[in-house]
Amino acid sequence: MTRTPETPLPSPKECRRLREAQSLSHADVAAALxxxxxxxxxWENGRTTPRGTNRDAYVRLLTGAQKVTPHQEHPAPALVGAATGPVQASPDRAEPAPEPPSETPPVSELAPEPDPELGPDPAPGPEPELGSELSPEAEPEPLSPSLTPDQAFDALYAFCAPALVRQTYLLTGRRELARESVECAFQLAWYRWPEVAMDRDPAGWVRATAHExxxxxxxxxxxxxxxxxxxxxxxxxxxxLDVLLxxxxxxxxxLLLYDGVGLDLPETAxxxxASTPAAANRLLHAREAxxxxxxxxxxPKELHRRLAEVxxxxxxxxxxxxxxxxxxEQRARHWTRAAIAFTVVLIGATTLTLRTAPDHYExxxxxxxxxxxxxxxxxxxxxxxxxxxxRAKLKGETVSGPERLVPEAG
Incomplete structure (x- = not known):
């Protein structure tokens, strides 16, 4: 039995270029498919690829065979991302069924306020979501040649940090620990910036580090x-919050990644x-609790909204x-100096041992x-x-005794 070959799919970068050439947003493509x-x-990050009918429809949409009218006005994204449908616990189909976009208008009071400490945003765009640290409508390129490493890091931090602090607060219930976790995650990201900048999803890298x-x-x-x-x-x-903790x-x-952040089940797993069936079972048990x-x-939609409010x-x-x-940078210098000091102490102890240790077997x-x-x-x-x-006899006979006792001069 022969198998029908799949429709050729452009590269992820080319898919994004074709979508932007038609002035389509992620929401337009998601609603159409x-x-x-x-x-x-x-799909555009290269982590997954569409299959079956979704693949054919996606290629037709990118090539212009299927016309889609872009929305003139996009609703402001909620804090925690798009709500998703119920999850199937069956191992054969652990990924939840796709659900059409909700007709419920977004809650305006859930939009994050600008952080006075962060200053103005590095680029104009929609407010960052709690679920997607970089705006889904305008994702900055981490490796853009026009940005220096400092500027690229600051842009990633400005988009991710406010939402990531709120996510971490839902995980721990502690405000200071949430701020400290996000700062440590970004400090590690700056220390390993070449690796993070080359990652397909820098925001996901920082999010996973902060949560861990x-x-x-x-x-x-x-x-x-x-x-x-x-x-x-x-x-x-x-x-x-008490139920979550x-x-x-x-x-x-x-529960936070799927119902709060808005990741799909394979990304959450x-x-x-964890495996996809294990993540589905965890999600079902968490929702039940x-x-x-x-x-x-x-x-799930009400849970998503309440997570955003909290x-x-x-x-x-x-x-x-x-x-x-x-x-x-200060933390890296501290650990570098500590490593150098430990190495010097180790070398000194080794030298002292070699000088004082015996050089032969005793x-x-x-x-x-x-x-x-x-x-x-x-x-x-x-x-x-x-x-x-x-004794008295011997002393008395010394003078007149034999020659052996008193030798005479010859």
Missing amino acids: GVTRATVRS FALSPWHRLRPRHRNPEPPPAAPADRAL QLPPVYRRT AETE VATRLPELAE ASAERLHAAKPTTVRWGG PPLAPGATVHGVPPRVAPGPLSAEQLAL
């Missing part, structure tokens, strides 16, 4: 972690280092990108043993009467 904007972005740092179990040993932080002011926000960390992270405590959040109600602010870069002394049968030495004692008489 019946998929999510995150799926279209993953925030969920590290070693924070329990810190004295500051033992003191609880004040909960949110609204009772509904407190209830939702009672979930296991992997379940909480899966890849970021949590949330719906048990808060029945009004059983619908995240944006705290008004968390990130530090300036220049401060983060300076802190990363057999150990045998332990002492008791010898039996040897008579003890007797100390000289007083002379007896016979010995005294003999």
Whole structure:
């Protein structure tokens, strides 16, 4: 049986160029194909490729065979990304079915306010989402030749940091830990900037690093972690955050990435280092736990909206990108000096050991043993009467004694 060959697909970079040439946004392509904007972005990033009828329709749309009228006005993106449909727990089809774009107007109060510490945005564009750190309508090129490394890092930080702090707060329930996790993630990104700049998804790289740092179990040993932080002011926000913090960390992270950030199931599974069926089961159990405590959040769209409200109600602010870069450089210098000092100490200890260590083999002394049968030495004692008489006789016969006692001159 022969198999029909798949429709040739241009390269991811060419797909993006063709889409922009027709003045189409990710939302336009997603609405035309019946998929999510995150799926279209993953096609253009090269992480996934369309298959089957989606592949044919995608190629026709890019080549102009299928005409799509671009929207004149795009609604402002919500904080947590697009809501998705229910997840199938079956291993054969673990990816959720695509859902057409919601007709519900976006909640304007969920849009993030500009951070006064970050200053003006590096480029005009829509507000960053909590779910997609870089705006889906205008993604900056990390390796643009017109940007220096400092400018590219600052642009990535300005788009990602405010939303990423809110995401990390939902994971930990701690404001200071959320800010610290994001700063440490970006400091590590600046330290390894050549690798991060060449990554297909720099925002995803930083997001995964921040989430892993925030969920590290070693924070329990810190004295500051033992003191609880004040909960949110609204009772509904407190209830939702309490339910989230009672979930296991992997379940909480899966729920946030899928229902909050808006990633599809394979991307969520890849970021949590799990298989797609395992990620689907975690998501189903997490939704069930949330719906048990808060029945009004059983619908994924309502859960998505409430996550956005809780995240944006705290008004968390990130530090300036220049401060983060300076802190990363200082941290790198500190660890470099510590490594040099440790190496010098190690070399000195090795040299001292070589100088003081013996250079030849010295057999150990045998332990002492008791010898039996040897008579003890007797100390000289007083002379007896016979010995005294003999001594007197010898002294008296010295002069007239034999020649051997008094030698005579010849």
